[in-house]
Amino acid sequence: MEILFTFVPREDQQERVKKAFPEVEFYFLDRDKTRLSSANIIVTYGEDLTAEDIKSAEKVEWIMVASAGIEKLPHKAIEKRGITVSNVKGIHKTPMAESVLAHLLALKRTLPEIYQNQQKHLWNKKMSSSELNGTTALILGPGAIGSEIGRLLQAFGVNTIGCNRSGNQAPNMDEMISLDKILDKLPLADYVISVLPSTQETQQLLGKEHFNAMKQTAIFMNFGRGDLFAETVLLKALQQKEIAFAVLDVFEQEPLPEDHVFWSMNRVVVSPHISSKSGKYVDRTLDIFIPNLKKWLADRSVPTNLVDMEKGY
């Protein structure tokens, strides 16, 4: 049994898996595909495997993706071979929700202005601070991450409206709506927060009519995927003051090109796709991987967090 990690965990984390499975051969190789053909299991961030790689990886039966997004995997090649794919859905929820709350609270409590005034040694008490308390958030994609955002927002006294395909109840939402009712609710939301994955249904989901329906004071936050809307549409909505502010962690093209207009807009925050970042990331991945591997080795049990390659999540 050979297991290939296509990234290199910390020394102590490597020891942890080796110790748990002394009978297994582990390879931790960054951008080195020499062990592909002999690997039985691959653990990857999901951005480094091509259809060609899947062909080479003749023995692979399970790909564990240490990420929530799987849109960069070669879906067809994997499906055809019937390879089991699992991910780490849910482990992003804590850092992601903390990032969303951090950005939102920073804007409400005028932190960017406080930092700027400090640079100028300027004691300026005339700030337009406001409160989260008593406001309304619309959350697109109330899954593990979206529901955690909802839980924290509710603690701050924010009214939460969740929006998914079915409109079926999700945790920590005061109200749920289905996607086809979104235009009715956008005018009520002080914040529109997307944590939607990239699927056929979510790509280009938001058009100019959606930004137009938002409050002029709305803060729009995209922490899902950069293909949710055309950036030109968001740009126009900002320029025409249809919305007040955008906080973006994901983009059509990443890294965001150096000459992109978003960088220099003072009503846009550019975050370089790091909202899920946390020192606890790999440890949490192993917390999921180790028990799954134990069961897999025992009786080829299907791992938790199974991904449906056809649905895309």
Add this chain to the structure above:
Amino acid sequence: MEILFTFVPREDQQERVKKAFPEVEFYFLDRDKTRLSSANIIVTYGEDLTAEDIKSAEKVEWIMVASAGIEKLPHKAIEKRGITVSNVKGIHKTPMAESVLAHLLALKRTLPEIYQNQQKHLWNKKMSSSELNGTTALILGPGAIGSEIGRLLQAFGVNTIGCNRSGNQAPNMDEMISLDKILDKLPLADYVISVLPSTQETQQLLGKEHFNAMKQTAIFMNFGRGDLFAETVLLKALQQKEIAFAVLDVFEQEPLPEDHVFWSMNRVVVSPHISSKSGKYVDRTLDIFIPNLKKWLADRSVPTNLVDMEKGY
């Protein structure tokens, strides 16, 4: 009956009190003391009354302070006359707690670096983001504001230790200690957050031994009053890396002098005493004032949020 506001509320707020009490004469006068001698009640932010003013204000029986801190009132002159003093304790809790969480989350999720990199059009994913989740906070002064901070921190999975004079239980604290045990607990805290008022007991409460006892990674936050410690002591603790970071909303001297070293330290955030700021402030003051005034006019009932001028809070 004459009531003097020493600040000028918004037009609609003025209408609100006038409408509630058509029989009362209201004066809303900023830095104009011509109506002092005839006022029966004064509503003030608590920073503009001298002992001389109290002498002039012959008819005053009740001073309502639209603030939590009353240290700038002329205590002796007021006590001698037996004037009733009440404040708006509690109305700061929402904006203050949101400010504390905003600053804390911003540091944990590296917002200052994100903003700085945006100015440089720099896509840098190598951030040392960490999580509130699983950390420990020591809260000095778990009253209305401190307990609200505790409630929000607990929602983020933070272990809360409250510290007051008695060590008696306070809401939303996983543990309570008395002030004389503080040195035992400082080494456990990732954040030390003070919202203590200025009283004889809290002035210069923290000395170098306290900062020395904190974690080297600790974030120290002072959102109470600027006389809690000597700033030279904090400065030394920062320079000697006994603590990692300070977020200060209050100072020994306010406004903070333009040439103060804190302005240019990148491990200090200078906030110009605005953490309690909120558009809802005067409305909430009136929410407390109006029912109190109704009862006062009916039968001279003692207002809620009575202040003990001797204790100082």
